[in-house]
Amino acid sequence: MSSVSGNLAAGKAQSPPVKSSLWKQSFKRLRKNKLAMTGFIIVVIMFLACFIGPLFSPYTENQINMRIMNKAPNLKHWLGTDKLGRDVLIRVLLAGRISLTVGFAAMALSVIIGSLLGAIAGYYRGIVDQIIMRTADLLLTIPGLPLLFISGALLSAWKVPTDYRMYIVMLMLSLVGWPGLARMVRGELLSLREREFMQSTIVLGLRDRRKLFHHLLPNLAPLLIVIATLNIGGSILLESVLSFFGLGVIPPTPTWGNMIDSANNLIDFQERPWLWIPPGFCIFATVIAINLFGDGLRDVLDPKHKR
């Protein structure tokens, strides 16, 4: 009890060990994990290539040149050209911008929605909890892929402008992403609530908001960071599936997924693999890099998880 009374004077309840030294220690350990660091470097390279790389290219996205249609990779066009004579490399990089953005944004949305709803459900319990968790159950019951397909078809039917589609695709992905997250956050919160330091916040009579945002959520941060990281890979994969089937982001906006769509053309598929293999490989490289890094993060941040 002495620690509580001591803190009363300071007007602040003591939070458990989320200290800067802990973070520092974790990152020191993370730096030693070769696989995780390799993943991190690949992600950084991928980002730099996609967002800065195009500035150094002599070509632009929609530079049509009918004289050099469907050329195999050569010195001028490292990844060849497509049926309109456009440079494939620059398209892959620009598509990467969209795919990476969608992946990260969808993750951010899922995490924000999921952790907020999960936290509210776990904190207030009662009817709020019931409503949120039953909605989550419902969404988890409906198979995800068909749900996304229907949503994608709705977008096409409503003729949503292609520029906006990527934003709605982000929303769709977070729609299937948040329920699982909310469940996890809620469970974690329920066990945190029972711990002593939360009891002391009750003794101190702190307001709900303060309790939730200053004491509970920071303790969830390590777990959330790990889940968020691993979630990005999943989002990128799902976006590529949707776009591949023409139900996600559609041309002319290029994404890695809809670029592979050219494989649906028999001749492109058989004779011009440079059109669809590079974007597929980019998806693979990005996702594996993110997953390796996320797993490394989990090793250092999540004490309950064992390798």
Add this chain to the structure above:
Amino acid sequence: MSSYLVKRLSYIIIILFAASLLIFCLYAFTPGDFISGNIKLSPERKAELREIYGLNKPVLERYGIWLKNAFQGDFGFSLAQQRPVLKLFNEYIWNSFLLAVVSTFFTWLIAVIIGVIAAYKQYSWFDSLIMVFIFAAMSIPSFFIGLLLIKICAVDLKWLPPGGMTTTGSNATGFAYIQEVVRHMTLPVIVMTLLGLGSLTRYFRSNMIDVIQQDYIRTARAKGTKERKVLFTHALRNALLPAITLVGFELPGLFGGSLIIEKIFNWPGIGQLYMSSFATRDYPLLMGFTMFIAILTVIGTLLSDLLYSLADPRVKL
């Protein structure tokens, strides 16, 4: 136990009910239907057909009719194929099941073996290699690896057929037929096995690592038991026990087919049926399929929970 079951089952029914309403509305609100997509029909004929199929009624009324029939075990007629949805399912589902069962078998077999070895040699180069492989398997876009394998093994090297279940126009029977099907299913099975392998291997690896550190493994070694026996009799049995809960989660995958793989490999399964119905907006079929998967999912989850209580060492045996 039985009151727990009653509670769980009634909750499942409510959730399924809500899910069916939501799915039905989503499909109903998607503009364009099976009839409007058919350009061969005159406007009068279209209106007539809508009347016949009940497509001009309000959504909720249509849902009511669907639900009533569904309760009686009637999931309606496929508009495109003019046959009962359940009959169609019965036709396609076994093809999906064949693919799923074979790939699930290989997935578990391979995952157990390499999971055990990787755990035994934790932090060795073999283990690191397996870790990279696990992550690779978890990070491959399914449709892309499918396309790539078709390109390499079927188009370029011509080792295996690129898709379908039998060769077009073939009327092989008996052993020749089996051989043909096996050749056709090789590629999709490889892809599905690969896709499932990542997380399962990881699961077994970490389970085994836990088990190997247990006291009874030390006892077994202290008795002078052969190392192979320590691993496969003493450790593996304990590592496999919690895995029976996974059986429930495999349920939707076993019977629900795979939308992407079946589409890519043109495999005549239930997932492929869904994808083609999706293009023609064949609602009864789409609705039936989605509900079918939803039911499998909730039953699978329930099964897992029940099996979990069985796996507990104090309840089991």
Add this chain to the structure above:
Amino acid sequence: MTDHLLDIEHLSTYFYTEEGTVKAVDDVTLHVRPGETVCIVGESGCGKSITAMSIMGLQEPAGRVVNGRISLEGTDMLTLSKNAKRAIRGKEIAMIFQEPMSSLNPVLTIGQQIMEPLMEHLKLGKKEAKRRAIKLIEQVGISRAEQIAGSYPHELSGGMLQRIMIAIAISCKPKLLIADEPTTALDVTIQAQILDMLRQFKAESDMSILLITHDLGVVAEMADYVVVMYCGKVVEQGEVCELFEHPKHPYTQGLLKSKPILNQRQEELYSIPGQVPNPLELTESCYFHERCQHCMDICRVREPKLKNVGEDQQAACWLYEEEVLTHG
């Protein structure tokens, strides 16, 4: 030398962790004669269990024997092939552990687990092994042996499981039984039964026992010879009566002082002041110096060696080094 069953000489077992090297066992030498009971005493973490594990080769892969010799009747255990070592484990040297509840495999029957070494080492057939297993269960004082053989560990109590562990250990009539805190996890009344049983089997078969414990009561009851360990090193060893009557090392003295004596009320239970030092931060010194009442300058910078301090007693302490006494 030749009359020893087990010779451990200058054994060092290290653990290489992320934070640094832990010298769990550091230059330990001890001997066990046939039919003798040797006790290793010390606080938890002093390396007594790791010493035992090193004999069995069970410290791997986390710990590595970096130096020393372990020989059983002249056979060097450390240079043996894996298979040869395995053939000795369970046959020549058997071991029982602290936690009977977790030391038996939960998914195998008791019978199966007793039969295993019989079939492995004595090459018995299944039927014969089963018959022997049931006999062994009876031998360790459990009735309804047949039924017990078919049951699973979670159906038995801790005391019964430890008896089963003993049955497994003595199944191949080992020359040496290593018992690592065999009674710590058990109720007091059961403790006595288990110790009696060990004594009885020892008397019947002339096997040696290497008993590891932190409980001086157990030592007094069982030991012929005592080895006291602290921070991976042997600080004192000697014949049991001599050591109990004239403990020389301040640590041994402290241990004996902190042992409550029945029928003798003490004002306050004595405990050695201070804490065991962090094994990662040890530098050359007497590792006990921070807690020692007699600490001298030299204790902080130089390590004392084991030295004869009695007829059959050695201690590693600067108090008994003449040069220090005369100069310091």
